[in-house]
Amino acid sequence: MTETMIQPTSVDDVSAGLREAGYLAGESTALVSFLATKLDKPVLVEGPAGVGKTELAKALARYLDRKLVRLQCYEGLDEAKALYEWNYRKQLLRIQAEAGDTGWSDVQEDIFGEEFLLPRPLMTAIASEVPVVLLIDEIDKTDQEFEAMLLELLSDFQISIPELGRIDARTQPVVLLTSNNTRELTEALKRRCLYLWLDYPDLEHELEIVRLHSPGLQESVARKLVEIVSQIRELDLKKPPSIAESIDWARALLLLGAEEIDAHMFRQTMSVIVKHRTDLDTVAARVGVKLEAAADARPAA
Numbered sequence: 422m423t424e425t426m427i428q429p430t431s432v433d434d435v436s437a438g439l440r441e442a443g444y445l446a447g448e449s450t451a452l453v454s455f456l457a458t459k460l461d462k463p464v465l466v467e468g469p470a471g472v473g474k475t476e477l478a479k480a481l482a483r484y485l486d487r488k489l490v491r492l493q494c495y496e497g498l499d500e501a502k503a504l505y506e507w508n509y510r511k512q513l514l515r516i517q518a519e520a521g522d523t524g525w526s527d528v529q530e531d532i533f534g535e536e537f538l539l540p541r542p543l544m545t546a547i548a549s550e551v552p553v554v555l556l557i558d559e560i561d562k563t564d565q566e567f568e569a570m571l572l573e574l575l576s577d578f579q580i581s582i583p584e585l586g587r588i589d590a591r592t593q594p595v596v597l598l599t600s601n602n603t604r605e606l607t608e609a610l611k612r613r614c615l616y617l618w619l620d621y622p623d624l625e626h627e628l629e630i631v632r633l634h635s636p637g638l639q640e641s642v643a644r645k646l647v648e649i650v651s652q653i654r655e656l657d658l659k660k661p662p663s664i665a666e667s668i669d670w671a672r673a674l675l676l677l678g679a680e681e682i683d684a685h686m687f688r689q690t691m692s693v694i695v696k697h698r699t700d701l702d703t704v705a706a707r708v709g710v711k712l713e714a715a716a717d718a719r720p721a722a
């Protein structure tokens with residue numbers, strides 16, 4: 422089983438593999454991903470929205486040819502949804518089927534077996550016969566108790582079920598946790614993880630990502646697009662455009678058959694990249710006006 426598994430041998434290897442899987446990793450992303458596969462340590466990926474945190478886990482799974490098991494975190498997420506739950510309905514049916522001559526102790530032994538467990542993502546990941554990629558997405562949305570439970574799991578790779586005993590990991594998953602930084606995570610969690618800060622990419626890197634997602638877009642338009650997006654990120658906005666928005670914008674421009682991004686085209690499509698009322702005003706005033714001025718300065722053809 423393990424012989425056929427993809428085992429990266431270098432950072433470049435990971436970089437190339439991710440590229441093949443449709444993800445253009447920066448230097449530190451490739452490095453940390455490589456270490457994660459070698460050191461069996463979880464990776465905590467932090468950064469603003471839409472910079473490719475979730476996609477990194479998906480791409481790693483594609484590259485390593487492993488199944489992706491995803492736990493989407495939210496406020497109030499508990500063990501029953503993250504680890505396991507007893508299948509009450511099935512238990513009840515068994516109790517009913519055995520009703521009458523069977524004593525409680527026999528029934529109890531029966532209904533707390535693995536057969537009556539509903540595994541949730543964390544358990545699925547460590548109980549899997551073949552190693553998986555485990556994505557614990559948006560961990561900052563949970564509370565600290567959940568984080569503490571997770572710590573135990575991530576350091577020991579085992580789960581204790583009171584009625585059943587200890588379940589040890591069958592295989593070691595590659596684990597990625599993502600966070601948008603809405604709250605500070607505990608030091609204890611950070612200590613157990615490798616850390617990757619994903620930020621907005623530099624111009625050339627973003628251009629490459631946009632090209633990958635929108636190969637049909639004219640080179641000059643794509644370049645102008647990433648230039649404008651990077652200018653917009655310099656402004657003081659509620660929500661600066663991310664890579665996700667750049668990609669959407671590229672697709673929109675391609676659909677509209679844009680041959681250049683002039684002031685008119687910009688005003689028509691800017692809501693694809695800027696999504697707050699006040700931000701729209703700021704961007705129109707600062708960038709839109711600049712594009713108009715550039716057009717006025719150009720000699721008429």
Ligand SMILES: Nc1ncnc2c1ncn2[C@@H]1O[C@H](COP(=O)(O)OP(=O)(O)OP(=O)(O)O)[C@@H](O)[C@H]1O
Binds near residue numbers: 446447469471475476
């Ligand atoms: N390095 C990259 N190579 C290729 N595509 C990328 C890259 N980075 C981001 N993308 C694309 O950008 C989009 C947004 O990425 P993703 O959903 O992973 O962001 P995120 O950081 O998880 O955002 P959020 O915090 O909102 O969940 C996806 O469509 C993804 O394919």
Ligand SMILES: [Mg+2]
Binds near residue numbers: 474475476558599
């Ligand atoms: Mg995400």
